[in-house]
Amino acid sequence: MSIKSSSTVNPLDFSDLSGKQFERLAFATLMRMRLWESLSWHGQSGADGGRDIVGIYEDEWGRTATAVAACANWQAFTSTKATGDIDTFIKTLGAAPQEVIVITGSSVSAEIKDTIKVHALAKGVSKIETWSKTEFEERLRFYAPTVLQRFFQGEVLPDEEAALQRFACEFDPTKERSAVELLAKVFRRPAFTTPIHAESSLPAFRRAIGDTIGAVNTGIWRDREGCIIAKVPSLLNFSNHPQIESELRSCVSALNKLRIAFDSGLKAKRIRPCHPSDPDSPMFDIDMDEREKLERLREQALQHAQTALRSMGVDLDLRPD
Numbered sequence: 001m002s003i004k005s006s007s008t009v010n011p012l013d014f015s016d017l018s019g020k021q022f023e024r025l026a027f028a029t030l031m032r033m034r035l036w037e038s039l040s041w042h043g044q045s046g047a048d049g050g051r052d053i054v055g056i057y058e059d060e061w062g063r064t065a066t067a068v069a070a071c072a073n074w075q076a077f078t079s080t081k082a083t084g085d086i087d088t089f090i091k092t093l094g095a096a097p098q099e100v101i102v103i104t105g106s107s108v109s110a111e112i113k114d115t116i117k118v119h120a121l122a123k124g125v126s127k128i129e130t131w132s133k134t135e136f137e138e139r140l141r142f143y144a145p146t147v148l149q150r151f152f153q154g155e156v157l158p159d160e161e162a163a164l165q166r167f168a169c170e171f172d173p174t175k176e177r178s179a180v181e182l183l184a185k186v187f188r189r190p191a192f193t194t195p196i197h198a199e200s201s202l203p204a205f206r207r208a209i210g211d212t213i214g215a216v217n218t219g220i221w222r223d224r225e226g227c228i229i230a231k232v233p234s235l236l237n238f239s240n241h242p243q244i245e246s247e248l249r250s251c252v253s254a255l256n257k258l259r260i261a262f263d264s265g266l267k268a269k270r271i272r273p274c275h276p277s278d279p280d281s282p283m284f285d286i287d288m289d290e291r292e293k294l295e296r297l298r299e300q301a302l303q304h305a306q307t308a309l310r311s312m313g314v315d316l317d318l319r320p321d
Contacts, residue, residue, distance in 0.1 A: 014105030096124030
């Protein structure tokens with residue numbers, strides 16, 4: 001590679017990268033950004049039908065969803081490339097995916113982003129993002145800094161998909177204990193220690209559950225306003241510890257069931273606002289059997305988290321303050 005490492009933090013120049021190298025970086029970044037049921041790199045086959053990377057994931061309702069990423073490392077990016085790719089992979093897939101991510105190695109104007117968004121939504125896509133080179137670099141530095149560091153210092157990323165996944169999710173064993181301690185803090189919060197009483201601030205409870213799912217899945221811990229608190233190890237970092245990874249996946253599954261049970265309780269009015277006339281009121285009444293169900297699902301999630309953390313020498317310790 002012609003790219004040189006530097007002691008200063010300069011903007012990355014993607015122009016020296018081949019299309020395949022650019023796709024590798026995009027794949028590694030996406031791999032670290034969320035929990036995927038599968039993430040496939042189609043571009044390496046040379047016959048991708050306009051879709052370089054295809055990911056299958058579970059949405060917050062437990063439904064299977066598809067995300068397609070189209071990579072374009074062009075010096076002068078236009079909307080024609082993106083809209084053409086969207087049309088091609090919809091035809092190839094036979095239906096519009098739930099999500100499309102266009103990843104570029106150049107600047108992208110707001111007008112071009114709007115054009116792509118309008119086109120994608122009209123084709124039935126629910127969510128569309130277009131990353132300029134700056135936005136791609138920000139995500140690469142945040143989600144996959146070790147991949148970026150090694151790649152731009154001359155270490156070629158693996159060419160085989162499974163090996164590239166392992167490369168992207170490697171965990172530094174010298175920092176393992178402190179990282180696991182940080183992961184435990186995600187669970188040491190009122191949402192997991194406060195009994196679910198007849199009157200509770202349940203909207204905040206639901207947000208906390210979602211924040212925890214996101215932290216375990218992606219390694220990004222956010223507060224209830226969506227601001228990033230810290231980076232923590234995600235379950236993908238424990239691929240070399242199958243038992244721990246399995247327990248964390250089971251924890252996420254139980255948390256998803258907890259969140260779905262809460263939403264179902266609201267819909268069936270088994271969980272009701274104390275003051276219906278005030279839509280912003282945080283106080284809710286909750287039926288006894290509904291409260292017991294939520295307590296049971298929460299306890300199941302915590303048991304899986306405790307088993308995973310204890311195997312790494314960390315106790316969850318959820319005693320209320």
